[in-house]
Amino acid sequence: MSDDGTVSKSRYWPARGSRWWSALLIGSLAINLFIGGAVATRIIRHDGPERFIGASYTQLIPRRFFAELPGERRRVLLDILKQYRKDFRADREGSEAAAAKLADALLIKPYDVEKVKLVVNEFAGQTGKLAARGGDAALDIIALLSPDERKILAETIRDRASWGKDKKK
Numbered sequence: 673m674s675d676d677g678t679v680s681k682s683r684y685w686p687a688r689g690s691r692w693w694s695a696l697l698i699g700s701l702a703i704n705l706f707i708g709g710a711v712a713t714r715i716i717r718h719d720g721p722e723r724f725i726g727a728s729y730t731q732l733i734p735r736r737f738f739a740e741l742p743g744e745r746r747r748v749l750l751d752i753l754k755q756y757r758k759d760f761r762a763d764r765e766g767s768e769a770a771a772a773k774l775a776d777a778l779l780i781k782p783y784d785v786e787k788v789k790l791v792v793n794e795f796a797g798q799t800g801k802l803a804a805r806g807g808d809a810a811l812d813i814i815a816l817l818s819p820d821e822r823k824i825l826a827e828t829i830r831d832r833a834s835w836g837k838d839k840k841k
Contacts, residue, residue, distance in 0.1 A: 756809045763798065764802060
C-alpha cells in the first residue's frame, strides 16, 4: 500500500485472478502431490517395483504369464529362476567368450576356414547349453503349476505365437 492509500501492484506477482498463474499453481500442486504419493507408497510398502528377474532366460514361458499370476505365487515361481541365475550367467559368459573368439579368428592372417568353423561350432554348443538350462528351469516351473495355471500358460504361449505371426503379415 502506498502513502496515499492506493494499492500498488507488486512487480513480482501477476495481477489477481490471472488465469495463467492459477493454472501454473494448480499444475505444480498436482505434480507435487503425485511425487509425494509415489514416495509415500514406496515407504509404506517397503519395496520397489517388482521386476521379473530371469524371466527372459526361459523363452518357453512368456513374461506375461508371470504378470497374470497373483504376487505371492509369482514370487514362488520366479524364485526357481533365481536358483538358475549363476548357471545362466556362466553359460551366457561362455557364449560371449565364444563370440569374441570368432572375432579373433576372423582377423587371423591368412584366413583359416577351419578355425572359424571350430569357433562357430563352439558358440553353437554354448548357446545350446544355455537353451537347455532354460528348458530345465521351465520344466521345474511347470512341475509346480496347478491345472488352472497350466491353462493360463498355454493361452499366453498361444497368444505370443499368434502375435508373432500377425506381426509378420
